Amino acid sequence: MERLNFIKNGVSSLPPGFRFQPTDEELVFQYLKCKIFSCQLPASIIPEINVSKYDPWDLPGNCDDEKERYFFSSKEAKYRNGNRMNRTTNSGYWKATGSDKKVSSSINNGISGLRKTLVFYEGKSPNGSRTEWLMHEYRLLSVETSASKPIQEIGDWVLCRIFIKKRSIESDNNTTPPRQKNAVTNNVEVAEPRFFEFFSVHHNSVPAPIHSSTLSSCSSSNNVEEVSSPNHEQTSD
Incomplete structure (x- = not known):
């Protein structure tokens, strides 16, 4: 099977009508796992980039509210002798929020995935201003639970899905004062x-x-x- 390549100059460019909407399981086991174990990817559609080197609005690709962007990012350590990833950019930082989600598959015994949700803040920690930029960061884990082999991360790559949180119509309507909103919706003579x-x-x-x-x-x-x-x-x- 011919390998499909939709990356040019570090930017993914899909043909008209093509939609890349993979599930969490597909991202972990079809893309991230293949990337880490140097296997052939289903399609060369996810560029390699160090996400911490860019602010989210400066990342390569179309910065459209309706689109999500995907990147393979190397695990750059924040400190020389530590395992904590660097999440600081030029204008702010990524901060984890909520609980991590486990991504599993019945045909991948011994390996699982982890999805971490992060929010981008402008400014310096811990006094940054929260923005609407979100990132789902996927990691590959070994699921050995014995005392000698605890759960460990696999590989030097993570897969990032970056997007802008969509505003709901209800939240926009709630910004209208109650009296004014009633006057508009009940504008009946x-x-x-x-x-x-x-x-x-x-x-x-x-x-x-x-x-x-x-x-x-x-x-x-x-x-x-x-x-x-x-x-x-x-x-x-």
């Missing part, structure tokens, strides 16, 4: 209430409508008065 005199002289004729102003004048002529309770409190909108 309300007609003046009309009442009918059912006790007219001509019973067989259609009763003529009486406006509210006429009704109020009739009430005053019949000595009907409005009495308010002394304990009644007026409320304002």
